[in-house]
Amino acid sequence: MKALQQEASQCAEMIKKANAIVLLSGAGMSTNAGIPDFRGPQGLYKRAGIPDPERIFDIEYFYRDPSLFYSFHRELLKALDAAKPTFAHFFFAALEKKGKLLGVITQNIDALHQRAGSHKVYEIHGGIWESHCTKCGKSFDYETSKRMTFEKEIPRCDNCGGVIKPDIVFFGEPVKHIDECFELARKADLFFVVGSSLVVTPAAMIPSATSGEIVVVNKGEVSEFYLPSSRVALRVDADIDEFFRSVNEELKLL
Known part of the structure; x- marks a missing residue:
């Protein structure tokens, strides 16, 4: 516990000095x-009754039969x-x-950053916060697309009848915002990596673009393949919320 408090104090001091903070968040x-895993015995694939989950996020399969994806998405x-x-x-x-925070780069598709009040969120694997018509491109916000998803087996655009797709990046689609994310990293004087093992690219490559201090x-x-330990100013192996509660005790942000 003492080590955690020392790490929290060090982190709080780094935040106080920083003017351009960037966060990369992972699962x-x-x-x-409280989000269940996808593949476990009680996971979402099992709940949705999907025997071939590899097809769920296959973009070509989605265009052929979007009902499989939507049975999972519900x-x-x-x-x-x-x-x-x-x-x-x-x-x-906060x-x-x-x-102090320039933006959040996230590998997650769960929209929890937005629900917590963050506005500058760059979802490199896409997300559920917005959806678009695959035919005419009309945009649908989270609440509207969610309602339509539960009203119909396959939600369709009220403008042209095209299939609506959440902005999740499927296999076969390019990741999003990658240039903006590297630019954010270059501007950062303090870069946080939180909840990511830095294995999945291109997200794993982003932190090394910063010349600022890095906290993992x-x-x-x-x-350490993309981010050697020599680049990391502070490495914390602890429960994430417990750690940031300790940091907040010094900063009084919340």
């Missing part, structure tokens, strides 16, 4: 939110409705409100 940041939306943003989500939203907070191993 570990959402673990405490279960995902139910799970996300039950989930709540964690303390860490609110902590970084940093943005204070004018992740319970478990973190790959």
Whole structure:
């Protein structure tokens, strides 16, 4: 506990000195939110009764038969409705409100950053916060697309009848915002990696673009392939929310 408090104090001092903070968040940041895994015995694939889950996020299969994706997506939306943003989500939203956070780069598709109050969110794997018609491109907000998803087996655009698709990046589609994310990293004087093992590219390559200090907070191993430990100013292996509660005790953001 003493080591955690020392790390939290060091982190708080780094935040106080920083003017341009950027966060890269991974799945570990959402673990405490109560989101079930996809593949486990009680996972979302099982709940949706899907025997061939590899097809769910295949873009070519989606265009042929979007019903498979939507049978899964309804279960995902139910799970996300039950989930709540964690303390860490609110902590970084508070940093943005204070004018210290340039933006959040996230590998997650769960929209928990937005629900916590963050506005500058770059979802490199896309997300559920917005949806678009695959035919005419009309945009639908989260609440509208969610309602339409539960009203019909396959939600269709009220403008042209095209199939609506959440802005999740499917296999076969390019990742989003990658140039903006590298530019954010270059502007940062303090870069946080939270809840990511830095294995999945291109997200894993982004932190090394910063010339600022890097803080890595992740319970478990973190790959050094793209970010050598010599570049990391502070490495914290602890529960994410417990750590940021300790940091907040010094900063009083929340």
